[in-house]
Amino acid sequence: MIVNQTEMHPSRWGDPARAQxxxxxxxxxxxxxxxxxxRPAVDHPALAPSALAPGLVRGLEDLLGxxxxxxxxETRRLRTRGKSTPDxxxxxxxxxxxxxxxxxxPGSHDEVAAVLAFAVxxxxxxxxxxxxxxxxxGLVARREGFAGVLSLDLxxxxxxxxxxxxxxxxxxxxxxxxxxxxxxxxxxxMTIGHFPQSFEYASLGGFAATRSSGQSSxxxxxxxxxxxxxxxATPRGRIDxxxxxxxxxxxxxxxxxxxxxxxxxxxxxxTLRVRPxxxxxxxxxxxxxxFADGATAMRTLAQAGLLPTVLRLSxxxxxxxxxxxxxxxxxxxxxxTTGSSGCLxxxxxxGEPAAVEAKRAAVMAVFEGLGGTSVGTGAGEKWAxxxxxxxxxxxxLLDAGVLVExxxxxxxxxxxxxxxxxxxxxxxxxxxxxxxxxCHISHVYETGASLYFTVAAxxxxxxxxxxxxxxxxASDAMLAAGATITHHHAVGTDHKPWFExxxxxxxxxxxxxxKADLDPTGVLNPGVLIP
Numbered sequence: 001m002i003v004n005q006t007e008m009h010p011s012r013w014g015d016p017a018r019a020q021x022x023x024x025x026x027x028x029x030x031x032x033x034x035x036x037x038x039r040p041a042v043d044h045p046a047l048a049p050s051a052l053a054p055g056l057v058r059g060l061e062d063l064l065g066x067x068x069x070x071x072x073x074e075t076r077r078l079r080t081r082g083k084s085t086p087d088x089x090x091x092x093x094x095x096x097x098x099x100x101x102x103x104x105x106p107g108s109h110d111e112v113a114a115v116l117a118f119a120v121x122x123x124x125x126x127x128x129x130x131x132x133x134x135x136x137x138g139l140v141a142r143r144e145g146f147a148g149v150l151s152l153d154l155x156x157x158x159x160x161x162x163x164x165x166x167x168x169x170x171x172x173x174x175x176x177x178x179x180x181x182x183x184x185x186x187x188x189x190m191t192i193g194h195f196p197q198s199f200e201y202a203s204l205g206g207f208a209a210t211r212s213s214g215q216s217s218x219x220x221x222x223x224x225x226x227x228x229x230x231x232x233a234t235p236r237g238r239i240d241x242x243x244x245x246x247x248x249x250x251x252x253x254x255x256x257x258x259x260x261x262x263x264x265x266x267x268x269x270x271t272l273r274v275r276p277x278x279x280x281x282x283x284x285x286x287x288x289x290x291f292a293d294g295a296t297a298m299r300t301l302a303q304a305g306l307l308p309t310v311l312r313l314s315x316x317x318x319x320x321x322x323x324x325x326x327x328x329x330x331x332x333x334x335x336x337t338t339g340s341s342g343c344l345x346x347x348x349x350x351g352e353p354a355a356v357e358a359k360r361a362a363v364m365a366v367f368e369g370l371g372g373t374s375v376g377t378g379a380g381e382k383w384a385x386x387x388x389x390x391x392x393x394x395x396x397l398l399d400a401g402v403l404v405e406x407x408x409x410x411x412x413x414x415x416x417x418x419x420x421x422x423x424x425x426x427x428x429x430x431x432x433x434x435x436x437x438x439c440h441i442s443h444v445y446e447t448g449a450s451l452y453f454t455v456a457a458x459x460x461x462x463x464x465x466x467x468x469x470x471x472x473x474a475s476d477a478m479l480a481a482g483a484t485i486t487h488h489h490a491v492g493t494d495h496k497p498w499f500e501x502x503x504x505x506x507x508x509x510x511x512x513x514x515k516a517d518l519d520p521t522g523v524l525n526p527g528v529l530i531p
Contacts, residue, residue: 177203205266213450
């Protein structure tokens, strides 16, 4: 069992040792576009004392052991909120008013069930916690009406339970973070192949509970497509799902918990599809005259069944500032891309050498026929090397007084241009000038794709209000375009008003009925997801 990993900074992303100032080229670009307004963060914001009565703390200690019920400020601080820009802005300003009253660390399904029963008896809100990487307010429970808030930290549940090499499945516990799970499976010659930008810190349980989508989704699919089975602890009891690779035994109840964000139960084990560790990984970049041309090429591959493992296309603005390589923001493009314009696409191929070369050749033939230009492996390899660095760049930009945030949606191919223009226009109109609105496509299907926007704007005196207005306008534009409010960031609290509009009154009624049945006293992550 793995229990040790670097904790993220309470008011920044990731490993504090990897935080760094803006590179000179990037700082020069920021100064030219936005002006620099250095805004240092409060590193260790003060907390209100835990509101949990001493008798309740002792009761939890009786269930889990004294060492697994923590009420100290440092632990509570590290389990407060997620890592959206609004979360960070509040923390950087010294506001951690959403801190849990205690952090409890069960080590098994039975201990999770015991905590839930205790929470029901004493009316304590319970927030399941995996890696803390939520970017939609998914870790901020409603406190009103509860005797306290518990962070149910799954950090002790990190076992590889079983590997079925014949069926190509593996059963793992939910507290494993991405690198930990991959290390355990690599010893068995296997990989999950799920690598979202949050990979270094997000947990398997979190991937499932938010329907995560990784950067290899073109080849391997979203995380929910990899889930074969689930074990879930609910206030009503245990449920085990997934007894076969497919069945017709009524609605698939796994789908109730995939994307449920800890509001219906706590995932305590997952059985996942796995595959052999690839013998070869090759990343290659292409240039397209326009975003529309690149999107057509992506659609052609998807509908021809020729998708590589990784397929990512930046629009003209994102390509121009080299966001595919966060280490080089503001500098000239390097290697084969020097002097180029248009849109940059990154492709990635994994597997046995002969299969990789065959697919690369097939993709090359399609791309050259559609007007794409190969710029070699250099830019692709740079993207692969730096793909987890962008959140650190966000911190550096926030330090310089630049508001940076992301949002995403998805729609059908025939509606992609409409969605792109609608969201981009809404963001630019609301943020004002100077502002940058960048976009890329990194998750594609036969029928459509996801658009992922990155926004940068000079912070006003009220950056939270500034972003909320822009986010609301963009969300309205998504629904007006007939698209979804989120492709893989989940609902949390931030998207709830638009989620309610997306699924309609009957959908809301169904969700509320399921919540009332599985969690009749409403202790699980109250205020999140359920309209």
